[in-house]
Amino acid sequence: MPDGAYNYAYLDEQTKRMIRRAILKAVAVPGYQVPFGGREMPLPYGWGTGGIQVTAAIIGQDDTLKVIDQGADDTTNAVSIRRFFARVADVDTTTRTEEATIIQTRHRVPETPLQEGQILVFQVPIPEPLRMLEPRETETRTLHALSEYGVMQVSLYESIARHGRIAKTYNYPVLVNGRYMMSPSPIPKFDNPKLDRNPALQLYGAGREKRIYAVPPYTPVKSLDFDDHPFEIETWEQCCALCGSKASFLDEMIVDDEGQRLFVCSDTDYCEERRK
Amino acid sequence: MYVAVKGGETAIAHSIDLLADRRRGDRTVPEVTLQQIDQQLSLAVDRVMTEGSCYDRELAALAIKQARGDLVEAIFLLRAYRTTLPRFGDTLPIDTSRMVAERRISSTFKDVPGGQVLGPTFDYTHRLLDFALMANGETAAAPTAPVDASRDLPRVGDILEREGMLEPPPAGDGAPAQDITRQPLTLPAARPVRLQNLTRGDEGFLLALAYSTQRGYGNNHPFVGEIRFGAVPVSFVPEELGFDIEIAEIELTECDMVNQFAGSHDIPPQFTRGYGLAFGHAERKAMSMALVDRALRAQELSERANSPAQDEEFVLAHSDSVEASGFVQHLKLPHYVDFQSELVVVRALRAEVEARVQQAAE
Numbered sequence A: 001m002p003d004g005a006y007n008y009a010y011l012d013e014q015t016k017r018m019i020r021r022a023i024l025k026a027v028a029v030p031g032y033q034v035p036f037g038g039r040e041m042p043l044p045y046g047w048g049t050g051g052i053q054v055t056a057a058i059i060g061q062d063d064t065l066k067v068i069d070q071g072a073d074d075t076t077n078a079v080s081i082r083r084f085f086a087r088v089a090d091v092d093t094t095t096r097t098e099e100a101t102i103i104q105t106r107h108r109v110p111e112t113p114l115q116e117g118q119i120l121v122f123q124v125p126i127p128e129p130l131r132m133l134e135p136r137e138t139e140t141r142t143l144h145a146l147s148e149y150g151v152m153q154v155s156l157y158e159s160i161a162r163h164g165r166i167a168k169t170y171n172y173p174v175l176v177n178g179r180y181m182m183s184p185s186p187i188p189k190f191d192n193p194k195l196d197r198n199p200a201l202q203l204y205g206a207g208r209e210k211r212i213y214a215v216p217p218y219t220p221v222k223s224l225d226f227d228d229h230p231f232e233i234e235t236w237e238q239c240c241a242l243c244g245s246k247a248s249f250l251d252e253m254i255v256d257d258e259g260q261r262l263f264v265c266s267d268t269d270y271c272e273e274r275r276k
Numbered sequence B: 001m002y003v004a005v006k007g008g009e010t011a012i013a014h015s016i017d018l019l020a021d022r023r024r025g026d027r028t029v030p031e032v033t034l035q036q037i038d039q040q041l042s043l044a045v046d047r048v049m050t051e052g053s054c055y056d057r058e059l060a061a062l063a064i065k066q067a068r069g070d071l072v073e074a075i076f077l078l079r080a081y082r083t084t085l086p087r088f089g090d091t092l093p094i095d096t097s098r099m100v101a102e103r104r105i106s107s108t109f110k111d112v113p114g115g116q117v118l119g120p121t122f123d124y125t126h127r128l129l130d131f132a133l134m135a136n137g138e139t140a141a142a143p144t145a146p147v148d149a150s151r152d153l154p155r156v157g158d159i160l161e162r163e164g165m166l167e168p169p170p171a172g173d174g175a176p177a178q179d180i181t182r183q184p185l186t187l188p189a190a191r192p193v194r195l196q197n198l199t200r201g202d203e204g205f206l207l208a209l210a211y212s213t214q215r216g217y218g219n220n221h222p223f224v225g226e227i228r229f230g231a232v233p234v235s236f237v238p239e240e241l242g243f244d245i246e247i248a249e250i251e252l253t254e255c256d257m258v259n260q261f262a263g264s265h266d267i268p269p270q271f272t273r274g275y276g277l278a279f280g281h282a283e284r285k286a287m288s289m290a291l292v293d294r295a296l297r298a299q300e301l302s303e304r305a306n307s308p309a310q311d312e313e314f315v316l317a318h319s320d321s322v323e324a325s326g327f328v329q330h331l332k333l334p335h336y337v338d339f340q341s342e343l344v345v346v347r348a349l350r351a352e353v354e355a356r357v358q359q360a361a362e
Helices: A012-029 A048-060 A076-088 A137-145 A150-163 A189-193 A269-273 B006-022 B034-040 B042-051 B057-068 B071-084 B131-135 B154-160 B192-199 B205-214 B284-294 B312-318 B321-332 B336-361
Strands: A064-069 A102-107 A119-123 A174-176 A180-184 A201-206 A211-215 A220-221 A250-254 A262-264 B100-105 B221-236 B247-260 B273-280
Touching: A012 A048, A012 A201, A012 B131, A012 B221, A048 A102, A048 A119, A048 A201, A064 A076, A076 A102, A076 B006, A102 B336, A137 A201, A137 B312, A189 A220, A211 B205, A250 B336, A262 B247, B034 B042, B042 B057, B042 B071, B042 B192, B042 B273, B057 B071, B071 B321, B154 B221, B154 B247, B192 B273, B192 B284, B192 B312, B205 B284, B205 B321, B221 B284, B247 B284, B273 B284
Parallel strands: A064 A102, A102 A119, A119 A201
Antiparallel strands: A174 A180, A174 A220, A201 A211, A250 A262, B100 B221, B221 B247, B247 B273
16 A cells, blocks of 8 residues: 555545445446435546546556546546556556556547456546536436436437537437436547447546446447437548548647647557557 | 657646745745644634534644645645545534633624623724734733633524524424535435535635625525624544543534514514524624525525525535536646537538538629
């Protein structure tokens, strides 16, 4: 134990047990938001406290942890969270998607396909997919209980009426196992198809809102759409300037004062592996 | 050619070192001690203990020092420490009528049993900068009246209540109160949960909400039944003993707000109450809390509830400074993946509009 003042993985064992119970319930009811007694973490709310608590509750010394933010291992918050677990859980860390047993992520799903036995932990700011349409928790819980999701379909329809297409680009709502509407967290809709029937376990933690939800392995996850406006993902005319990939999500960078642009993979591990 | 930026880890370590350096400031100036913060910035310590939900002056002073005087940051530090502490059990409910009051005033009666005790307060000062303090002059000790700690100090509210003029405090259900630091907030919330939330809530947020009720957004016609500040004993029953022992004395500010109530079909007109309680000396906080507590009772009292301060979900979900500060500031984190998705779709939409305009022009 590297830091004797705190329990292994920071949280006390009672708290971990409470979180594990919430996770089990979440796995049993895919897509349902389970309230849990979220604790105050030494990192700020909105910076991944839900994901950190989920990771802290499931991590053990045999695990290998990867942390990404925007697909990259070296963004400030990913570095901070990785250092946190290296310090309090004495755990091996990696940037390789294949090597990781737990991948905590913000805003991306790795490009490299995940395997059985891996766990993807999402950091979730607003777990409620209907929140921007109905601010009251008491109302949205009723809507979920009744599977009454018309309000979201109407909002997507309005987008088509106004723009000729569904202009929602990230945090694109999905239906899990044909029952619960779920927020996939603010991943680009480019990543939504990866959630569907994924061999890995997906756990979603929202610390500030104190909710945990899950998508068990191989569970159907459908992005909402219409028969005449099927779900589509982003495409780029360019390919990655570093590895040449045409299949990955590209970040755009402004490289000079004239506004010259360069496109590179958002998933840094994927990009580096391709360049080897 | 762009190369993916590595070395974030080193940069972060340097940033942390620089923060520690700036916290210390000019090394020729003596470092501030925790005792100095505790003694001379005691109201800051009180606020950090109240909103940090942890009565420990030394830890609060440490948090203030480490946070460079940023109280919301200090509250965050204290809370993150508190959450790791084991629980031995619940103390017995404190009895504020046993308070040895250093200050106690009522604005509803000219005199009350136990008297009006002004105590230390900014209320009667002129807010003129005291340049004598710049010269580091010592302050002479103030004369104080002997305190009779042997007698209880009855609460003004209790006296009104005996007469039936003031409603009794809303009855609890006898069950132990839910601890909002261990269980998630569910709505609608019981009053003990609301009061916990408000005590931990950001003073500025509660002050603004309380103020809004006075300006007509859910007015509840308040009077300060009583405000008292002083030390109260805390008792605990250890399992192995089976009887209570006094384990501490803590300073509290309590506000009992008395509010007009027109009565309803079943209840004759009487006064109702809003309640505020804070660690240390925090009258602004306790009063704001009492006003908001009363505003949140609108539904229970069958009043119209269409103002922000009366909206339980709005108030309870947004009162916490640590939650709010974290989420507002998380916007500093990179969002370039989401922004890229938006760029892609906005460019496509713009291209469509431009094509349409061009077609119309031809």
